[in-house]
Amino acid sequence: MDTIRVLAERNLVADVKYYPSSSRVISERRESLDDAENKLVLAAFENKWEPSITKIDALPIERQAIALDLLNDYYRYDKFKSSNRNDGSLSKKEKKILLRRAKIPISSKTITVPPPTIRSDHGHKTARAGIGEIIENQTLYTELSWRPAYHDLLDPSNGYTTSSALEFMDIRFQINHETRDAFLDSVTVLDIVSLEPRDVFFNNISWRLRSGWQRGFLNKASNSGLTYLDLGAGLSYRLSKDSNATLLYGFAESEISYGKPLNENHRLALGYQIGLISEPIRTWRLQAYLQYRAGLLGEMSRNYYSNISQSLRVTRNISLQFNAEQLGFSKIDPTYKLSAYYYF
Numbered sequence: 001m002d003t004i005r006v007l008a009e010r011n012l013v014a015d016v017k018y019y020p021s022s023s024r025v026i027s028e029r030r031e032s033l034d035d036a037e038n039k040l041v042l043a044a045f046e047n048k049w050e051p052s053i054t055k056i057d058a059l060p061i062e063r064q065a066i067a068l069d070l071l072n073d074y075y076r077y078d079k080f081k082s083s084n085r086n087d088g089s090l091s092k093k094e095k096k097i098l099l100r101r102a103k104i105p106i107s108s109k110t111i112t113v114p115p116p117t118i119r120s121d122h123g124h125k126t127a128r129a130g131i132g133e134i135i136e137n138q139t140l141y142t143e144l145s146w147r148p149a150y151h152d153l154l155d156p157s158n159g160y161t162t163s164s165a166l167e168f169m170d171i172r173f174q175i176n177h178e179t180r181d182a183f184l185d186s187v188t189v190l191d192i193v194s195l196e197p198r199d200v201f202f203n204n205i206s207w208r209l210r211s212g213w214q215r216g217f218l219n220k221a222s223n224s225g226l227t228y229l230d231l232g233a234g235l236s237y238r239l240s241k242d243s244n245a246t247l248l249y250g251f252a253e254s255e256i257s258y259g260k261p262l263n264e265n266h267r268l269a270l271g272y273q274i275g276l277i278s279e280p281i282r283t284w285r286l287q288a289y290l291q292y293r294a295g296l297l298g299e300m301s302r303n304y305y306s307n308i309s310q311s312l313r314v315t316r317n318i319s320l321q322f323n324a325e326q327l328g329f330s331k332i333d334p335t336y337k338l339s340a341y342y343y344f
Helices: 001-009 022-030 034-047 049-058 061-083 092-102
Strands: 127-137 139-147 149-151 164-176 182-194 206-215 226-237 248-258 264-282 283-297 302-315 317-327 336-342
Touching: 022 061, 022 283, 034 049, 034 061, 049 061, 049 092, 061 092, 139 336, 206 248
Parallel strands: none
Antiparallel strands: 127 139, 127 336, 139 164, 149 164, 164 182, 182 206, 206 226, 226 248, 248 264, 264 283, 283 302, 302 317, 317 336
């Protein structure tokens, strides 16, 4: 991304062309058919060939052509995804589809996938610095943060995929206003989230990975920290066909942690996370989730954690974020944070 920006700034980029993925082409072709026709094509793909293909043959000739083109796209996509082969060989089903399609004297409809309204290199820059104010347990902290790369789920979405995130070396320092103590609060070495939504054809698996170091465990006053690795896998669904519609997701998760704040200095825990990501308007993003972890080895505590976060894009490279989080359902006050971020 940064390389493209540098080349463009030096007038070394003559033209930019958009090449949509196969999944985008399939999604766009499905829009040419109604729900009943799409169900016929899917049924033919899912080993209900004879009854479904007979009904496809009964469609008006123009609809037959689109349906057979979509069915062929399904088989090609499935073959490449399952075997990673695109050598031009045809299965028996593909040959049957193409023979039927060849008998229809209508050219295949050209599928035009609209390019993103904002190119990737026109989104926010990849490095980020931030300053924030935190209220936690009736104590005020100032937070300073720095991240060399790249994008998280609450960063401005223009030019980026709205359902994925990749962060590297997110470092956060905090200053206690009462004691004037300054300390390293957390280092996120790597944080990857992929929330590819599922639908009737695309059986995507969502997943996440997060590793790093954080100060304390249930207690910011602790002078020691713990190293952790979190892994999760699950499912994501959009509430409508709109690519910017609210996304619901759920993960089964595991955690491995090591550090002095933990009982026996280690913890193996399992749990889950459920949440949503929404973008009501192009400049405003919202994420809310509930997380549960139950210790199995070492530190045996069971913890609920809830978070509601919002971000507002001020300019291309400036955003504001507000976070409210709660540990468990106890009488402990929620933690509130208001941050300003600059991308460079």
